[in-house]
Structure formats: structure tokens, C-alpha cells
Amino acid sequence: xxxxxxxxxxxxxxxxxxxxxQVPYERLLHSDAEPENWLMYGGNYGSQRFSGLKEITPxxxxxxxxxxxxxxxxxxxxxxxxxxxxxxxxVTEPPSNVTALDARTxxxxxxxxxxVPRDFVPVGLFPTNRxxxxxxxxxxxxxxxxxxxxxxxxxxxxxxxxxxxxxxxxYAITQAPLAINGKIVVGVGGGEAxxxxxxxxxxxxxxxxxxxxxxxxxxxxxxxxxxxxxxxWSNGGGTTWNTGSYDPDLNLIYWGTGNPVPDWNGEGRMxxxxxxxxxxxxxxxxxxxxxxxxxxxxxxxDWDSSEPPILFNASIDGKPxxxxxxANRNAFYYVLDRxxxxxxxxxxxxxxxxxxxxxxxxxxxxxxAKLIEPSxxxxxVYPTLxxxxxxxSPCYSPITGLxxxxxxxxxxxxxxxxxxxxxxxxxxxVGGGGGGSRPGPADETTTSIRALNATTGEKKWEYxxxxxxxxxxxxxxxxxxxSADAAGNFFALNADTGEPLWHLLLGSSVRSNPVSYSVxxxxxxxxxxxxxxxxxxxx
Amino acid sequence: MIxxxxxxxxxxxxxxxxxxxxxSLSAFPQARQNGAKETHGSPADKLTPADIAQGxxxxxxxxxxxxxxxxxxxLGPNLHGxxxxxxxxxxxxxxxxxxxxxxxxxxxxxxxVWQVVGFVRTLGETxxxxxAKGDPTKxxxxxxxxxxxxxxxxxxQGGGVGPQLTIVGKMRPPKYFYEFLRDPGxxxxxxxxxxxxxxxxGYLLVHVVTKGGQDVTGIRVNEDTYTIVLRDVGGxxxxxxxxxxxxxxxxxxxxxxxxxxxxxxxDMDNLVAYLxxxxxxx
Numbered sequence: 001x002x003x004x005x006x007x008x009x010x011x012x013x014x015x016x017x018x019x020x021x022q023v024p025y026e027r028l029l030h031s032d033a034e035p036e037n038w039l040m041y042g043g044n045y046g047s048q049r050f051s052g053l054k055e056i057t058p059x060x061x062x063x064x065x066x067x068x069x070x071x072x073x074x075x076x077x078x079x080x081x082x083x084x085x086x087x088x089x090x091v092t093e094p095p096s097n098v099t100a101l102d103a104r105t106x107x108x109x110x111x112x113x114x115x116v117p118r119d120f121v122p123v124g125l126f127p128t129n130r131x132x133x134x135x136x137x138x139x140x141x142x143x144x145x146x147x148x149x150x151x152x153x154x155x156x157x158x159x160x161x162x163x164x165x166x167x168x169x170x171y172a173i174t175q176a177p178l179a180i181n182g183k184i185v186v187g188v189g190g191g192e193a194x195x196x197x198x199x200x201x202x203x204x205x206x207x208x209x210x211x212x213x214x215x216x217x218x219x220x221x222x223x224x225x226x227x228x229x230x231x232x233w234s235n236g237g238g239t240t241w242n243t244g245s246y247d248p249d250l251n252l253i254y255w256g257t258g259n260p261v262p263d264w265n266g267e268g269r270m271x272x273x274x275x276x277x278x279x280x281x282x283x284x285x286x287x288x289x290x291x292x293x294x295x296x297x298x299x300x301x302d303w304d305s306s307e308p309p310i311l312f313n314a315s316i317d318g319k320p321x322x323x324x325x326x327a328n329r330n331a332f333y334y335v336l337d338r339x340x341x342x343x344x345x346x347x348x349x350x351x352x353x354x355x356x357x358x359x360x361x362x363x364x365x366x367x368x369a370k371l372i373e374p375s376x377x378x379x380x381v382y383p384t385l386x387x388x389x390x391x392x393s394p395c396y397s398p399i400t401g402l403x404x405x406x407x408x409x410x411x412x413x414x415x416x417x418x419x420x421x422x423x424x425x426x427x428x429x430v431g432g433g434g435g436g437s438r439p440g441p442a443d444e445t446t447t448s449i450r451a452l453n454a455t456t457g458e459k460k461w462e463y464x465x466x467x468x469x470x471x472x473x474x475x476x477x478x479x480x481x482x483s484a485d486a487a488g489n490f491f492a493l494n495a496d497t498g499e500p501l502w503h504l505l506l507g508s509s510v511r512s513n514p515v516s517y518s519v520x521x522x523x524x525x526x527x528x529x530x531x532x533x534x535x536x537x538x539x
Numbered sequence: 540m541i542x543x544x545x546x547x548x549x550x551x552x553x554x555x556x557x558x559x560x561x562x563s564l565s566a567f568p569q570a571r572q573n574g575a576k577e578t579h580g581s582p583a584d585k586l587t588p589a590d591i592a593q594g595x596x597x598x599x600x601x602x603x604x605x606x607x608x609x610x611x612x613x614l615g616p617n618l619h620g621x622x623x624x625x626x627x628x629x630x631x632x633x634x635x636x637x638x639x640x641x642x643x644x645x646x647x648x649x650x651x652v653w654q655v656v657g658f659v660r661t662l663g664e665t666x667x668x669x670x671a672k673g674d675p676t677k678x679x680x681x682x683x684x685x686x687x688x689x690x691x692x693x694x695x696q697g698g699g700v701g702p703q704l705t706i707v708g709k710m711r712p713p714k715y716f717y718e719f720l721r722d723p724g725x726x727x728x729x730x731x732x733x734x735x736x737x738x739x740x741g742y743l744l745v746h747v748v749t750k751g752g753q754d755v756t757g758i759r760v761n762e763d764t765y766t767i768v769l770r771d772v773g774g775x776x777x778x779x780x781x782x783x784x785x786x787x788x789x790x791x792x793x794x795x796x797x798x799x800x801x802x803x804x805x806d807m808d809n810l811v812a813y814l815x816x817x818x819x820x821x
Contacts, residue, residue, distance in 0.1 A: 075636070077641075
């Protein structure tokens, strides 16, 4: 009798407390079927950042209010896109910490802090983290000092710890890994330190390396080596620093690559510099490259092509097509066939002054070098060094067929520096950029949320903001787009028209991608500002 | 015309201003009202040129992504003259502890951080130029006679509408002063008072008219997508919800600062000599 009472009590507790459920691959595969959760960085394998939740609508969005706030423990810039799994939120904090929160209240449940050496300073990037992946009963964290760590989702206990790269070579990781069937895929940053880009795939169970594919040649006989004059492939670059996408049917992984090295002085690396500034499609079982598409051959403005590739299906000329869209830092919006990598269309989505346009194969028709190449005195070119978009995510709604992007319009004076550079990282004093930039005309840099026809890139509406916003976008089945302006006003727009419906100043800049989830049928929208996570809901 | 009308109104405020400026000034966003540069006992004073060169390298690798290679600001604020606002120890503290969106730099040792401080305090300095030809002592009298201190502070004394001038002689060559004093709207200084300002132009004059008919012209203190805050020459702040505004006119090229092109050549030389002599310290 006593045992029965105890059993009832335990069961009641289990029911009342958030449950720690397993997330088999099948759940990830069908993530759209459970809109109450946010199971991976991009929302689904197509990185669409579309929430199927409908409680919050254009009619009631004006009633949104803060449901809870979580203030992180340390300092730094919070750029995390949290996961929400069955009432538990997993959010990362700078530099590479993980906190589990009760998604209903924001109360912490456990906290994990990896041992990052104090003498390590990544080159050319913030020491922050943008999120974790989940598969089975484990979370997967990539740390700033290049470890991939599997944590028990219930407790934060370390299950295994594998080295992805050597930080002494300039590598650093800020991205969320991608979990697929039994595998964890992760890329690397460090392009400004001459790091050689690669994508690695680990066994999700034990952390053993399954395959590794480099994005820049490592010998004269490697594919693409002939696109680097005088063996300059040895410079490195083509890092893979932002999370990619996955098509389970094609079993292809799509990942963007970063700049060649050095960034702003291309004289010592003449040629197209494959496979930098490209989208690459890799076989998920072998890592073998199925195709590549290079957006910016011989890039000299630091316009990485690391932006999230969004997978969607649409009809073109009456035929259903499997497509991938990418709003590039170089200010062009591209649509490719994701089976073949063939270029379909490309149009500017922000101000650009470096190309006349794209040719039939999608290759840019560059303006004369004297107008666009970095120079000692500085050459004014649009977009800015940070690009028309950077790491923040656009989103896509299968309901509206629109692609929503936070687009930056602005220019910078690009400066050419010395050709020589040092590879690697020596306590943060090495820089391999070969130049840099200084700001363009004051007050000219602005950002706007633009809704593009996803298939053609044609602009349907735009919402202009004041200042230089660094926030991604979220679109919901309820018909809303969420983002924030530079000052930290988090806002909701009508997804069909761009009409502003609600905003709230959060008191600091919002430098992360919003997500949505629900607990017990109540929809929340969450984003972070400064060092705090804010959850919003209707009363 | 708008500017002229506003300046007339501003001059009417002037007498009143003397009465309440002290209180109003306390609301100004400058971080250090005493404006004095810390020179006594700062480890940055002991740095060698090699240390500062090392600091420059660290800055290029770690800081330039947000502050720009020349420190003139991009994502992060403009750092020119930051030494006058925060002092060496203040810069050290920001690097070590972070502030706002800036992360703390935990993994450089103190010596490396001081090397960065040593480089940062050189940002915005002009290359050595020939000395100004006027008499700085007489120039100080010109400065005082023309009411410059109403809007500008030197070593903590003076108003806060315009930028502090405590180290302006280090930041600007005499040629700049001549041009600026004649046409102050042409090349306004960056406003470094708020980190969020990033690459926006400083001391932008904005004229708004509300739907209710209120007509205000002032310096833009803060603006986002939904609101704008202006400050008039009396130091009063005006906060507007943009949905309540009938018009917002930004007036680049204009400024609340009057032209001093009518000074005699001798007075101008002396004033420029005085401004050029302002290089910090009490």
C-alpha cells in the first residue's frame, strides 16, 4: 500500500515536471510534425526556420508580453539559437557553455561548462556559441577550442569528447553541429588565421571520426588545386563556420564555405580559389563531394558564403523541383537545383556595386578591378565587410512561398594590406587578413526585413529599420515574421504584408535567431538580447 | 531658414541656460565629466614602441572586426579619443571585463591587455604637424570671450552639448580647426557617447513636427526604428514616438554650432593655437 502511494507520487512528479525524452533520428526526420518542439538549429533539415504554431496571429500579436527571462551566468555576446525538446530548452552561453532550462518558466535545470584553456584567443571571431544538436539521449556541443562533446541530455554529464581540430592552427568553432542518422556533422572557423576548411562527421554513439572532407586542396593533385596560382592553396581558407542543411531523400549535406586566405589581398593566390565562397553538397555516408557551386570566385572582400542554405520544393516552368536558396553575403540571392547544383536564378537582394550581374551559369560579371578591388587608400564598395547578410539565418514559409531575410545595405572602404601572413594562432596576435576595411559613409548602413519570392528572388515587401541589425528571422504558420532592430526592439510583422504589429525594446542588441515552441498548448517565441533570454507569449 | 529660426530661439535660451545648465549637464551621457586623462602611474605610460606595435597587432586580430582597423568604429563604437573619456584604467577594465555587447577578453595576460591599451590611446591622433602659428594664451581668451565653454568642456570645465576638447589638439591638425571653425557643418565629429551609435554620424541636426503641431529642432541623441530623442542647446531631451510625428527632417551639413568665420585673422590664429595646445592633463 505504501509502495503504491510512493509509485503514484513518483508518477505524478514525472507528469508534472518537464520530461527528458529521447530524440531518435525519426523525430528529427519528421520535425515538422511536432511544431511544439524546435529540434535542430535550423528548425528542420531544410533550415527553413518555419514554426507550424498558430496561436499567435496578426490579430492578437499586439498582446504579446514577456513570459519569462533567463539571465546567463557569464559575460559575452549571446548568439545562441536554443533547442526545445518536450518542455526543456537547451541554450548555449559564451564561450561554449550549455544550460538546460524549464521552457515553461526559464528556470535552470543543469549547467555545463567545458574546460576551455584561458590562453586561447580565437582569431577574427567572437568567442561565442550558436547552439547544440540533439540525437537520442545526447546533446552535441562544439566548443570554441575545437572539441565535439556529447552530453547526457538529462544531466549534462559528458559521454564522450573528441577533438575536431587543433586550435594552434587557428581553428575555432562557434556553430551548432548537425545531427543526422547516427552521425554528427561539424565544421570549423578560423579563416583569418589561415585555417584549412573541412567538414567532419563523427559517430554519434562513440565520437569516432567517420569521414573528413577538406574544402581547399592540401596537395597539388587535389581537385581544385589548379585554381590557386603557385601552390597558394597552402594558404588555406574555405572554412565551414556556420551550420548547414540536409536532404534525407538525397542523403546530401549542404554547407557554405568561407573566404580564401589572405582575405583582402588576392595577388598571391590568382585563380578562382576552389572551393572557397561556395556551397558544397556532400554524400552524408562518405563525405564525397557530389557537386559545388562557387558564388564568389577569387573573393577579396571577406564575403564568406557561409550563410544558411534553405531547402525547399517549388514548381518551375510547370515542373516540380528540389531547390536550395542562399542569400549571400555578396548581396545576391541564389536559387540552385539541389540535386545537381545547377544555377537557376540569382538577383541582388541588397545594395551592391561590385558586379554587373550574374551570367547564365550564375558566375558574377565583375566590374573593373580599379572600382572594386581593395586598395592601399581604400576602395568604397557595397556591401560592407560584414556583408548584406552574415551568420544570422533567413527563413522560409511553405505557406506564403516567401523567403524572409534581414538585409544590410551599406558600403565600406576596402583596404589592401601585405600579401604575407602567418598561419595559425599564437595567443591572438596573428592576423592573416592581408588588409581590412573602414566604415563607409556615416548613416548609410541600414537593415531591412525583405520578403522575397523564394523561387524568383523578386521582392514582395520590405520593412525598413534604423541601424545595423544583427538578428535572424522566424516565420510562423500563424502568419508572423519575428526579428529585431539594431537597438534591440524585438518585433512581429505580418508575414503577408510586412505590416508592423508589435515591438518591445529589450535593452540591448539582439544577436541571435528567434525560435518558437509550445508547452501545454501555449505558444512561446524566444530570442536573446544582451546576456538574457526572453520568452514571449500571449497573456 | 529652420536653422536660423532655431538659433534665434537658442540665443533667447542663453541667459536661462546659465542658470540651470549645471543641473542639465549632469544628464549628459559623457562617461567622465571631469574629462581628465589619467597619466599618473598608468602602466601604459611605461610601454615601449615595441609594446605599442604589439598592441596594434593584437588589436588588428581581436578588436578590428568590430571597431575597425583604425578604431573609427563599425559594429562597435568609435574609439578615437576614448582615453580622454575613460582613462587608461577604464580602457583596461572594458577589455578585461567587457561592456554591453562586447565580450570580456579573459585570455590575454595583463601585459598584453596593457599593450592594447597603449595602442588604443593612440587611435585618432594626428601625425605630428607644424605648430600652429598663433598665441595659445591669447587664443584661450578668444575661446572664453566667444562663449565656447557654453557647449564644450576642457578638463571637466564647460558644457556638454558639443564634444569635449580636453585632448582635441592631439586628435586634429590646425588645418582642421581653421576649416571647421569657418564651416562647422561640413565635417562634424563622430559622436562616441553611445556604443550603439556605431557608424552613425555625430551631432546630426534633426527637425521634427508632431501631429499636434509641436516643432522641435535639436541634436539627435538616440534613434531606433520606433522612436527618436533630440536634445536642444539648453540640454533638454525630447523623446518622440515616430507614429506621432508628421515630419522628420534630418539635416546633414547643418549644426547647432555657429560659424566663427567672422573672427579676425589674428583671433582665428590664436584660437587655433589654443585648441592645438589641448593635449590632455590639467
